[in-house]
Amino acid sequence: MRKVNRVFTALVFIFLYIPMIVLAVASFNKGTDIAVFSGFTFDQYKELFRDKHLLSLLGNSVIIAVLSSLVATVMGTAAALGIHSMRGRLRSAVMTMTNIPMTNPEIVTGVSMALLFAFVGILLRTNAVLGFWTLLIAHITFNLPYVILNVMPKLSQMDPDLTEAALDLGCTPVQAFFKVVLHEIMPGILSGALMAFTMSLDDFVISYFVTGSGFVTLPVEIYSYTKKPIQPKVYAMFTLIFITILLLMVVMNLMQARDKTKRKKAHGLQKEVGR
Amino acid sequence: MKNKSKWLSGPYVLWMVLFTLIPLGVVLYYALTDSVTGEFTLSNLANFANYWPIFLRSIWLSIFATLICLLIGYPVAYYIAHCKPALQRLLQMLIMLPMCISFLLRTLAWVALLEDTGIINNFLTSIGLSALPLIRNNGAVILGMVYNYLPYMILPLYTVIMKIDHRLVEAAQDLGCNSRQVFAKVTLPLSVPGIVSGITMVFVPAVSTFYISQKLGSPGTILIGDVIESQFKAAYNPNLGAALSLVLMVLIFVCVGIMNHFTDSDDEESMVTL
Numbered sequence: 114m115r116k117v118n119r120v121f122t123a124l125v126f127i128f129l130y131i132p133m134i135v136l137a138v139a140s141f142n143k144g145t146d147i148a149v150f151s152g153f154t155f156d157q158y159k160e161l162f163r164d165k166h167l168l169s170l171l172g173n174s175v176i177i178a179v180l181s182s183l184v185a186t187v188m189g190t191a192a193a194l195g196i197h198s199m200r201g202r203l204r205s206a207v208m209t210m211t212n213i214p215m216t217n218p219e220i221v222t223g224v225s226m227a228l229l230f231a232f233v234g235i236l237l238r239t240n241a242v243l244g245f246w247t248l249l250i251a252h253i254t255f256n257l258p259y260v261i262l263n264v265m266p267k268l269s270q271m272d273p274d275l276t277e278a279a280l281d282l283g284c285t286p287v288q289a290f291f292k293v294v295l296h297e298i299m300p301g302i303l304s305g306a307l308m309a310f311t312m313s314l315d316d317f318v319i320s321y322f323v324t325g326s327g328f329v330t331l332p333v334e335i336y337s338y339t340k341k342p343i344q345p346k347v348y349a350m351f352t353l354i355f356i357t358i359l360l361l362m363v364v365m366n367l368m369q370a371r372d373k374t375k376r377k378k379a380h381g382l383q384k385e386v387g388r
Numbered sequence: 389m390k391n392k393s394k395w396l397s398g399p400y401v402l403w404m405v406l407f408t409l410i411p412l413g414v415v416l417y418y419a420l421t422d423s424v425t426g427e428f429t430l431s432n433l434a435n436f437a438n439y440w441p442i443f444l445r446s447i448w449l450s451i452f453a454t455l456i457c458l459l460i461g462y463p464v465a466y467y468i469a470h471c472k473p474a475l476q477r478l479l480q481m482l483i484m485l486p487m488c489i490s491f492l493l494r495t496l497a498w499v500a501l502l503e504d505t506g507i508i509n510n511f512l513t514s515i516g517l518s519a520l521p522l523i524r525n526n527g528a529v530i531l532g533m534v535y536n537y538l539p540y541m542i543l544p545l546y547t548v549i550m551k552i553d554h555r556l557v558e559a560a561q562d563l564g565c566n567s568r569q570v571f572a573k574v575t576l577p578l579s580v581p582g583i584v585s586g587i588t589m590v591f592v593p594a595v596s597t598f599y600i601s602q603k604l605g606s607p608g609t610i611l612i613g614d615v616i617e618s619q620f621k622a623a624y625n626p627n628l629g630a631a632l633s634l635v636l637m638v639l640i641f642v643c644v645g646i647m648n649h650f651t652d653s654d655d656e657e658s659m660v661t662l
Contacts, residue, residue, distance in 0.1 A: 122467040129486050132497030147500040148507050195397030210404050218596030220613050224633045225411035232414050254407045311488045335492045358488045362481050
């Protein structure tokens with residue numbers, strides 16, 4: 114049974130990676146038709162690095178992703194700390210609010226923000242509301258729940274005695290936070306930040322509704338290729354992005370593995386002392 | 389100190405009120421006003437009846453896609469959850485990796501694969517078979533949905549199956565259950581929270597999608613997401629768009645509410661985390 118399941122799982126992984134292989138192969142293709150491989154070349158990569166427009170769009174995406182995940186991580190971590198100390202009705206009210214953007218379909222979130230900004234535009238009597246700031250606000254908004262949902266479990270796993278001990282040893286609450294709590298919940302903060310960053314970098318639906326002509330991100334530009342044929346250098350770009358994220362994830366994975374063994378060792382040590 | 393740290397949530401709560409709750413209020417306002425006169429009207433909402441067949445089609449296709457995701461995702465999640473920890477982390481990462489690449493491009497890659505003169509059909513004709521009609525039908529839309537949202541099914545299932553206490557399985561075995569009974573009486577019931585959150589996480593984006601159907605479906609099989617998108621980007625009737633969004637949102641909240649009824653687990657913990 115387990116063997117059958119192994120083959121099945123392998124097939125599913127192949128299924129998940131087929132489009133990635135298609136894109137990667139297309140990035141080395143001499144011809145422009147993605148379906149016909151007519152010879153190996155690096156030209157698409159050369160083309161890509163000459164294309165200032167495409168690179169600046171990628172730059173826009175990265176700027177929005179970095180800024181929005183940074184703000185969301187700080188605000189979200191503070192929020193998680195606050196929620197952690199809440200009880201009862203207040204807590205469930207705040208958690209329900211956190212779940213709204215998670216359960217709401219992206220298109221509704223995008224539409225609702227677009228309408229809000231349109232409304233503000235009418236109030237301010239201007240047509241040029243949509244742009245960098247609306248994009249940033251929207252991205253921070255949909256990133257916040259990811260940070261909170263990654264930090265909350267770490268906070269509830271944390272031993273409350275640790276903070277008490279720090280306070281007993283003369284730390285102020287602020288010191289106790291930076292020396293003890295922050296260290297304990299760091300894995301949650303990091304994974305929340307990484308998740309927010311990738312969500313933001315890849316977001317199309319919400320960006321599509323709140324973007325203006327002045328500031329466009331890469332996915333929004335790719336959507337406009339529905340009308341005109343896609344340039345093969347885009348495949349080259351995404352092959353490079355894919356490799357970058359792969360490396361990033363491998364590093365994250367190794368760091369986590371190291372963290373786990375360290376914890377195990379510390380745990381073993383504790384047991385020894387306990388004896 | 390406890391009472392003071394509550395206020396750390398202040399900026400967040402303010403932000404969410406401004407940019408989540410108020411926008412939903414604005415949607416309600418637009419849905420209930422006339423696009424020209426700006427007066428109160430129910431005609432936008434009444435218009436929804438014209439789009440009922442499209443709503444139904446969106447719901448059917450995404451229910452299909454969600455079920456297929458569950459059938460494919462469960463064995464995979466089960467397999468991953470029973471690997472060695474290091475391999476588990478690697479496989480979990482490999483499940484998430486495709487999600488980081490623009491879903492627009494991945495869908496375009498599927499177009500290249502499925503097209504009449506695409507990669508698969510080129511291969512079929514080169515070995516002497518006839519080309520198949522793989523694209524511009526409901527099957528292709530479902531395939532696109534399954535492909536894009538499968539990771540959202542596998543990850544919550546994996547998280548829940550991994551946490552099942554192995555002693556329960558052993559206890560069932562000791563009490564004379566065979567492996568099928570163990571699965572039906574212990575593993576499956578205990579994975580219900582994962583199944584529920586997986587279904588939610590696939591169904592919600594699938595029912596509201598608007599790109600997959602444009603690229604993989606036929607022009608006649610538009611989904612409700614396409615209609616909403618065109619109200620904002622082509623036809624420019626935000627009031628009708630808002631009304632349809634409102635209906636879609638209510639529909640989804642009802643579905644999620646019903647789904648959550650099957651599980652009494654704490655939502656905070658069952659969401660996907662890295």
